[in-house]
Amino acid sequence: MVANSGQEALVDLRQVRFAYGDREILSGIDLTVHRGQVVAIMGGSGCGKTTLLRLIGGQLKASAGNVQVAGQDIGALNTGQLYALRRRMGMLFQFGALFTDMSVFDNVAFPLREHARLPESMLRDLVLMKLQAVGLRGGHALMPTELSGGMARRVALARAIALDPMLIMYDEPFAGLDPISLGVIGQLIRRLNDALGAASIMVTHDVAESLSIVDYVYFVSDGRIVAKGTPEEIRASKDDFVHQFVHAEPDGPVPFHMKAAPIGEMLMGEGAR
Template sequence: MASAQSEHTAASQTAKDRLAIADDQALVRVRGLRFCHGQRCIFDGIDLDIQRGRVTAIMGPSGTGKTTLLKLISGQLPADAGSIEVDGHEIQSLSRAALYQLRTRMGMLFQSGALLTDLSVFENVAFPLREHAKLSDSILRKLVLIKLEAVGLRGAAALMPSQLSGGMARRVALARAIALDPMMIMYDEPFTGQDPISMGVLVSLIRQLNDASGLTSIVVSHDVRETASIADYLYIIANGQIMAQGTPQQVAANESAWVRQFMDGEPDGPVHYHYPAQALEQDLLQGLRR
């Protein structure tokens, strides 16, 4: 326990030094973030920066709050304490109208794709353009086809979501996420449920779109190899804290027992399989007494 605490203290000091250096380049700044569900604190005073023009990965075991962090950054959930700034705007202080306007500059690739099942591929990608931009039908059509071409699915414009494979659906969702030319895209578990070929395509697309369009990307994932292959910077979160951060090479060289268990996929280590509970015998005896 003392060793883990000293590792976390050293990591926190290193993190503060890095944040001080990179602060002026950050599109997203998170400081002292605290967020709890009842008695359980998902985040307990974390600091992190998302640098402009880079792919930043938020990694960690399932249930550690990775998707929750995206919801906090986009203002879908209010923080209990701390601050979140996006492009200089304090999320907690924005009016509803100002927050909605800022969100038009944030693209989101949902974990399930979240395509509208009654709309064609074309209309799914056109949806945000129809909602937020006053465009002629001719210009809208060209923009939609350009976005679909970027993900290799221009030929699928007339298909319905039910006619798409899982990988194709995820790429259509990505085309929709970039429809408004956002400054930032948040990817929520983009590789989940994908076959090796689809996963490889998505990995390549995320990196290519980020570099070609000058985007800032936040990739939430627990797929270590795929995520590390495209990320410029990694954060690993668990137990309400940032357990490690750095370039993929720096994190790969981290000797923390916790980090090694996660990165190497080891079954035994500081991260326990069982959710905290009282002894099994006590639970069974309580059932007999009822």
């Protein structure tokens, strides 16, 4: 793992803001991901982490600032240019999001059939190679309903790398997994990123697994980057928010108690309304 790969900045966000109407979700985000890196974006629920992935993928357009992927300004691309760039990206959705009426083989083959005109024999070999990479070549004929949660996530990962993307994005890749499956997915994310020479961005709440495989971490709170650093820097951080998040403490900058009148007043009926 490398804190700074010395390679090109594949993803570069500068002073990015995003709002739904008057409700600001992101405010002044600066974020860089270099080719070869695995980067985690962490923070509490609803802080804007998944919104960042959607901005990078072009599903949303920044209200202000600049989002660049592979040197291209996402906000300036027309529909055709955006689709062409997306073909160089892979996405692992939360819980896998497999097509339930397609076999494992056809799920992985789907992006190849959509974007590459290949002879069926070549397509078959490529799909089996991707399934081999995630340890599931023997399950190519199974349907999604026949898979465990961990197996489904691995099939989704094989589909995400089907086109050998330069950038792979993960939305909560560890959610709902048992410890063994979680460890397997974590190591696959690291190994496949290195094998492809790609960059990976993970939105995740799993601190322990993420810090064991990533090169860099960004912490988001209230729509801003409040901390960043290598895993070693994050573990040693004295920042109150980072410390609370990493050590899963119930009280801190994110309070346990919702703001309310003193309990004595409420029990006496003075502040209950």
